Amino acid sequence: MEANKIIPDPAQVREELIHKYPAKVAKKRSKSIVINDPETIPEVQANVRTVPGIITQRGCCYAGCKGVVLGPTRDIVNIVHGPIGCSFYAWLTRRNQTKPETLMDANYIPYCFSTDMQEENIVFGGEKKLKIAIQEAYDLFHPKSIAIFSTCPVGLIGDDVHAAAREMKEKFGDCNVFGFSCEGYRGVSQSAGHHIANNGVFKHMVGRDNTPSEGKFKLNLLGEYNIGGDAFEIERIFEKVGITLVASFSGNSTVGAIENSHTADLNVILCHRSINYMGDMMETKYGIPWMKINFVGAESTAKSLRKIGEYFGDEELKARIEAVIAEEAPKVKAVINEIMPRTKGKTAMLFVGGSRAHHYQDLFTELGMTTVAAGYEFAHRDDYEGRDVLPGIKVDADSKNIEELKIVADPEFYNPRKTEAELEALKEKGLEINGYEGMMKQMTKKSLVVDDLSHYESEKLIEIYKPDIFCAGIKEKYVVQKMGIPLKQLHSYDYGGPYTGFEGAINFYKDIDRMVNNPVWKLIKAPWETAGNGKGAGLAASYVTQ
Amino acid sequence: MLLRHTSKEVKVREGLTINPAKTCQPIGAMYAALGIHGCLPHSHGSQGCCSYHRSTLTRHYKEPVMAATSSFTEGASVFGGQANLLAAIDTIFAVYEPDIIAVHSTCLSETIGDDLQQMTKKAKDDGKIPEGKYVIYASTPSFIGSHVTGYANMVTGMATQFAESTGVKKSQFNIIAGWMEPSDMREIKRLAKVMGINIVLFPDTSDVLDAPQTGKHVFYPKGGTTVDELKSSGDSIASLALGSVSAEPAAIALEKKCKVPFETLDIPIGLSATDRFIMAISKVAGVTVPEEVTADRGRLVDIMCDMEQYLHGKKVALFGDPDQLLPLTEFLLDLSMKPVHIVSGTPGQRFEKQMRQLLDERSPETNFKSGLQADMFLLHQWMKNEPVDLLIGNTYGKYMARDEDIPFIRFGFPILDRIGHSYFPNIGYGGSLRLLEKILNAIMDRQDRDALEEKFELVM
């Protein structure tokens, strides 16, 4: 085991990270690199444009809309309107697993649909081709829903995907067709796409089926995408404690469940960044409160379950939750006890996504590891500093064109699940409703927080801190590993997982142990490189017969 | 069933592509640009494209793939991307210090009409390109062609923007690599050496996308065609372009610019295509084929003779890119196999004609479609109507292979779930032998798996 490392002075590190940049770039980047103080959280510049030429982790609006939010629902035919690439790259690359109930149930996730726009469509417009494509998809598959996603050229040439969708929806009568203006250039990252997706799902799906859902404790799970089977583990736990999952947004989900989701009594949010809009809108329209929870980490899972129990305020449910925790915890503990001596005192860095860089710190803490630096790829200030800063965030030119839906209480279906007094009482008990305190509150003093980390900065950070493990995505994976440091992908989990819940925590501990203690990291140098190549003193041979 | 909605009944589609057997131009341009030493590819458009292209190449190679982006926002999309590109060039030279930036366009910048030639010229005029450094470009609109077209466009850009003719010929030949793996490019260089000729190979991704683990990340690995080599390509005696879609356009450009004559060949996959490649070198350079090469050939033919019983008449479905499909189909025919279904999403009259000709002569019943709606959905439907013994194609084929329970060989781009393609060549006699071994293993493993107990063979 390595001794606790000496953590470098973060103020100096910050200087090192920016000194090579041209002056203007340095000035801009410096505002996104801050030294944490959980007591008085400093302001982080986030959700702003990436400087052109910087090698960034970020993707585009379309990726956030189609790839993240809509992609995991298995029975929608998602047609990407644009040239072929955008659809091709988002085809099965995100690992949102799904499990249709029967062999006959619809599942379009293994398919890739595109209008494959050609030059004449760019010049003369692509709406006609789009409508033909929608018709063909309908004739071939008769799906419940068809969603259309606009890629960059579409907005520029003025194709009206919404009009096309409306027309086809009317024509079919039994298929819900709707569009998304999620052109890649909107906003500054995937984040704009999340917002646009939330709006569309809310407008076109939520509330279409008013059949009262069954069950005593009914909730929706928001911002969980079933990467590596995460949702399966959460579903297992819910079932054990007797919680009914009405709809998941959107891991392992179906159109039907989402259409019925307004009949649940609570929304729990895992990834705040990608789905908080949905929580707010459902609260306003239907009176369903939302609560930030976290099922990443065994202790966080237990804590989150207890929060849910407290929310429903049912003693039986609470008792069952305690029983399940008591049953699961020893298995987790046994693995931790075995692994901890090998991971304790090691350091980690997490630069990924819009919530994972926060949540996965819990798992590292459980392993006795310290997070020395962290940051998001496409989050906003509230994900760093907490939602209290929301009123102070200025809407800039890049965000102002993203529609904010005007939501009012539904005259028929608005039904506040908790009275003001009840909400107040829950707050007294420490239950934060419709709130999120962000990542930095949980990070240690003097740890480093960097938003939209660039490639250059990541290499510098690794040089300076020499962390034992670095967490990011596929584009960073082999760069960091070439530096002799294992990289854990937290988008795809390196094709492992699940990492949620109790089983997931065990998987993660084992994976991290395997990675940081793998013998291969000590085999990188060839023996002759360390021995002084060619400087040997001849063969040290001796004869067996001697 | 993974692809449970794919039915047997084939209906003509005109608007919808399902499970494409192609992707978009810029990824090809990015891949090609990585084959220049000290070069940073740059994607002129919004961040998404660059992120997707880097991710896909990274998954295929399990190697760092560096590239920058102009990070368009809505403003740039409306007012043009010149300011973004100029800013990017500044940042890149200051921070990442490449020798060359190779800019390619995207759908977005093409749709708004950004002119890369004018913009890179402006960068030069404004003094944004440091002494001894270069910015080259290729226009790569994805609403035309496919990833292969993008590769060809960037390789053409290398020829037109670097090649010079000094008037004094050098005793060297250009080999313009069609889209092939670093392992294949390494093999081309080895073969040229064995044949005793000097070559300039471009692009050359060996020692770039198969870099060794050293504990250090080398931003610009040691491989890649150098600027000096590219410049000197204008003085070469002749060019051999390997692949009519991915390599020939560069050869044509080089002939136009520097009067270097060329001959277009297939990528040397399989026996016949390798024969033509070796003959062409021998002819153009006036060298005798060394014994070593003849022996390599002999080993390949030897196995073809010895194992023909396992190959004859076996039906194969394949999908991929023109320059690979053509020689691969020919190889399968040489092996006495039956390529019954072939699709390629990459359009092209020339390819269409060449493939038709080959099939008309040797396998007229084969289903073949290329271009629009020539996708894996169609291929799968064909396979349901006429089942096959083997499927060959990129990783996406594994869904069809699993559903239909068919042996599957990964070949082409992208391969996201196995290693090997970047390390072991598929070209030349040796590479073809490896390909043949894979084919035999797939078929014979299946025979072993399915054999009745009393029919299970020890010796095969």
Ligand code: SF4
């Ligand atoms: S917008 Fe064009 S260049 Fe970008 S990924 Fe899509 S098809 Fe490719």
Ligand code: SF4
């Ligand atoms: S940035 Fe635009 S073109 Fe590129 S992948 Fe995203 S939607 Fe497609």
